[in-house]
Amino acid sequence: MALAGRSSEAGDANDPANDNHAPEPGWPDAVSLSAEEYISDLIRQTERTAIWVILGTGGWLMLIPAIYLVLVHGI
DSSP states (O other), X not given: OOGGGOOOOSOXXXXXXXXXXXXXXXXXXXSOOOHHHHHHHHHHHHHHHHHHHHHHHHHHHHHHHHHHHHHHHOO
């Protein structure tokens, strides 16, 4: 097949590889927050997630003595 006969399968070469297209200009954001509000919300969400992770880890660590007693003493 000649080079001129090939179809262009690449599409727009400037598109990202994962097909995430940039939003249309003038298209409103989902929440329309300013950058500072967005960052502060993201930080609050990260802090809450970190607190839940620490509480969950502490809960599992409190079970270690009970598991030890069950395995060693058969209680």
